[in-house]
Amino acid sequence: MKDRRPLYLMAPALAWLTAFMVIPCLLILALAFFRRGLYGGIEYTFTLENLALVFDPLYAGIFLKSAAIAGLSALIAVIVGYAAAFAIAAAPARRQPILLFFAVLPFWSNYLVRTYAWIVLLNREGLITGLAQWLGFDGELPKLLYTESAVVVGLVYNYLPFVILACYAPLSRLNPEIAEASQDLGASAWTTFRRVTVPLTFPGIATGFVFVFVLSIGNFVTPALLGGGQFQMIGNLVYAQFLTANDWPFGAALSMILIAIMMGLLTLQTFASERASGAKREDS
């Protein structure tokens, strides 16, 4: 007989997820196939219009824009985060926990507060402009706040700790003798990095990238605050459908596609890291 205890232990979590995650998601899924009522609300007749509307160039464009911004943010976060994780993993062992603590510290403060902090930094009378003037720069600085770049900066900043943690794990587990072996066999430091260190820590890079991408593509707070009113990402669009346009079925259709993209990426990433660690397990 199989031991059923693990099942009992998982039951509370499963019940919670079912009640507050799976069922709402199914409701959203169902909602996407109904018509919008004339004065808001829902008319319970089946339609595919909502889904079709998602692929309207106007909305598909917002999807692509969101994906581009999320992709750029994930790329920058991975480069910056990997470098930081590399430096932490190379530090003396007893100093690593404190460095990691500092890297993750911003995570413990409120997301809104952190995003508002960027407004203080970036706005026209903000710290960066002030610093430039104090250094003697008297021309006109380009607009910093309420731009796409500001959104990317905000997203990178917010999700960087994820990447650092995701990359630190495989980097710190890497046997230092493997990189030494590469050098011993004639490779330069750069070749060693490219051909040995990066491939061996790729699962961490993939995890970091997918996390930042998935969290960014659906984000609506950062684009709203740092992107200004005129700039929309898919999360803002969903937000507007539910709360201002009162078109729940279209909002549901947008959410569904968004969730499908995220699930697809997360599945890919899980599969990739499974494969990477699968080979290692065989020898033990």
Next chain:
Amino acid sequence: MTQALLSLKDIQKYYGSARAVAHLDLDIQENEFFALLGASGSGKTTLLRMLAGFETPSSGQILLGGEDISRLPPNRRPINLMFQSYALFPHMTIAQNIAYGLEMDRLPKAEIKTRVDEMLEIIQMSHLARRKPDQLSGGQRQRVALGRALVKRPRLLLLDEPLGALDKKLRGEMQLELKRIQSEFGITFIVVTHDQEEALVMADRVAILKDGTLLQCGTPHEIYEHPQSRYAADFIGTMNFIDGVAEADGLRAASGQPIHAPRPQGIAAGDPVSIAIRPERLKIGAEGFDNTVTGTVVATAYQGLDLQLHLKTDLAAQPILVRLTAQDVDDTPLSEGSTLSIGWAAKDTRVFKA
């Protein structure tokens, strides 16, 4: 003598104020199988890492074929290291692991392939060429690590505890295998080990390191039969020690019994000494020896080829270990509690300053 392949000239290495290697001079010849033997903390690993290029000596010179390589980075030295952990690249196949070093030399693809195939043949891994390191046994990984270092045809191959991770039986086979490969390739091998038996079996010459200094360097026979210090005598093989004192006309054990032994230079009357005898130099009998002692057998250990006895005597606080061959024992009934006389020759006795 011709110029040595490798010359270490007054090498020192400090970590902060801690000294890892002190005033070390050593010459290693072309085509030699050399062992650096020492306990942990003896500086042997530091020395190896300086040869590979992962550490830089604080002072002194490392000459390879007359050229100073002390400051050369590891990737520019014609020296390869077989790591203790093997450090195979887990994301590459066996063939890719072996090809890596040749790719770094930017050799033509065809030549790389020929040399990799050749090496796979030599280490008997051709059938597993497409496997990943994680799918191999410890002994197979060890051979791949050796092949990966050897395929570059280095002038000097360093091996860090090469057999440490293998079980006892495999270790015995690999000791001979390493010796065979070394003489076949004609490459100088330097093995770092804490295992004195391994060093004696494999090496042409052995250097004993202690606290970062070179205690003694010589052939396995010299090291075993003529240790120059009490530490070396104790470290290599098994040794019985008897505390004693030097007198004007000879030596006397702490028990008062005179001991006949060649007295080395530099020991003056009144100096405390350690008198050392190998267990296999002790024979049964009370007559015809330079030295004899009688004691009680406190333990026996039968090991097929030989029998080991622990004999409690007046000479030393520790029981004296006697190693007898099977024939010696046949006609003497020996059991725990029986009384036994043993003797040994003066020429088999070594004397050290205590």
